[in-house]
Amino acid sequence: MRRYLFFGLVCLLFFSCLKSEGPDVNIVIPSTANANSDSISYLALGDSYTIGTSIDIVDGYPNQTFQLLRGAGLKMSSFQIIAKNGWTAEDLKNGLANADKKTAYQIVTILIGVNNQYQNRPMNEFEPVFLSLLKSAIALTGNKPKRVFVMSIPDWGITPFASGRDRKVIANEIDNYNIVCENYAKAYGANFINITDAYRVDGYKTDYLAVDGLHPSKLEYTKWAIKLTQQIVNVFAAGG
Numbered sequence: 001m002r003r004y005l006f007f008g009l010v011c012l013l014f015f016s017c018l019k020s021e022g023p024d025v026n027i028v029i030p031s032t033a034n035a036n037s038d039s040i041s042y043l044a045l046g047d048s049y050t051i052g053t054s055i056d057i058v059d060g061y062p063n064q065t066f067q068l069l070r071g072a073g074l075k076m077s078s079f080q081i082i083a084k085n086g087w088t089a090e091d092l093k094n095g096l097a098n099a100d101k102k103t104a105y106q107i108v109t110i111l112i113g114v115n116n117q118y119q120n121r122p123m124n125e126f127e128p129v130f131l132s133l134l135k136s137a138i139a140l141t142g143n144k145p146k147r148v149f150v151m152s153i154p155d156w157g158i159t160p161f162a163s164g165r166d167r168k169v170i171a172n173e174i175d176n177y178n179i180v181c182e183n184y185a186k187a188y189g190a191n192f193i194n195i196t197d198a199y200r201v202d203g204y205k206t207d208y209l210a211v212d213g214l215h216p217s218k219l220e221y222t223k224w225a226i227k228l229t230q231q232i233v234n235v236f237a238a239g240g
Contacts (some may be wrong), residue, residue, distance in 0.1 A: 008025035039077035041102055042066055042077060043140065045092060048093035050083035052221065054188065054210035056080075061219035062109070065223035065232070069107075072233050082106075088115045089129040094161060096136060108137040109234060111151040113177045118156070123176065131184055146240035149228060152178045152196040154216070158204040171200075180225040191231055195224050 014126035044050050052060025062081055070076040082099045084091070089112050110133060117125045134148070141147035148226030156162060178196060185192040199220065200206045208220040216224075 009028060011089055023120050028098060028101055029110075032167045038106065039075050040069070040106040041077055041104075042069070042079035042107040042109075043056055043101070043105040043137075044079065044081045044083065044109050044111075045137065046109075046114055046117065047082075047087040047092065047162055048082040048083075048215060049114070050109075053085050053215045054212040055215070055218055055221075059221060061224040061228065064218075064222055064230050065109075067238070068229040069097070069164060069232060072229065074236060085173055086115055087112070088119065088121065089113060089126050089133060091115075093136075093178050096133070101140075102142075104142050105140050105147075109146055109151060110134065110137055111153070111226065113153045113181065114156060115173075116131040117170070118179055123180065126177065127180055127184075134184055134188055134190060138190065144240070146191065146235050148185075148190040149231060150181050150185040150190055150192050151224070151228065152181065152192070152194045153160040154199045154203060155196055156214060158200055159209065159214050160204070161212070191235070193228060195227060198223060198227075 041218065042062070042065070050060065050062060052062075062079055066079045066126065067078055080101065082092070082095055082101065084095065087095065092112050113126060113130065133212060134150070137148045153174050155171050155174045157174070158165040162170060164166065174196065178194075182192040182194075199216075202223075203216060203220060208217050209215075210217050229239045
C-alpha cells in the first residue's frame, strides 16, 4: 500500500503542474497492493510520437511513464524504444525484427499508424501489419496480452502543421485507423488507450506543441504518461 501512496504523491506533483498550465487530470490509485516482485522491463514501439521528435527524449511519454511507474513502487529495471521518425507500421515491423532486444518484456506499448495515414497508404495494407505487430508484442510479454498497451493515434490535423489541409478528412481517417487498432487490441486481450480525444482538446495550443508545430510538447506527453501509467498500475494490481 505504501507504494501506491508514494505513487499518489508523484502523480500529485504532475497534477499540480498540469493544473497550472492546462486541464485537470484525475488519478485513481488502486487499493489492491501489487505483490509482483520481479524486475520490469518496458519496451515502447512506435514512430516520432514515441521517440519524442523535437523535444528531449527524457520528456517523451515512454521515459515519463517509466519514472511514474518507478514512483508507483514497481521495480522498473529498464526501458527500450524501438521507433523512428516517419516509420509506418511496416517500417516498425521490420525495425522490431532486426532490433537488438530482450527475449521478454513485462510491458510493451504500441503507437503506430500516423505515417500510414499521412502517406495515404491503403487501410488493407495497415491491418495485417498492425496485427502482426500486436502478436509480436504479446509474444514478447510471454503471451500475457494484458501487458500490451495499444495507444490511439493522435490527430495531427489539429496542429499548425496541417494548415491548408482538409482537417475533417484527416480526423475521419485517423478515427478509422484507431477503430482498427482498438478492435484488434480488444480481440486479442490487449489494452487500448484513447489519447486522441483529449489531444484534440489541447494539442493545437502553444504550450502543448513542440517547436516544430506538429509534435507534442512535454506537457502533452505528461497527459499520455499519466493515463498510460494509470492503466499499467491497474493491470499489475489485478495480477495481470
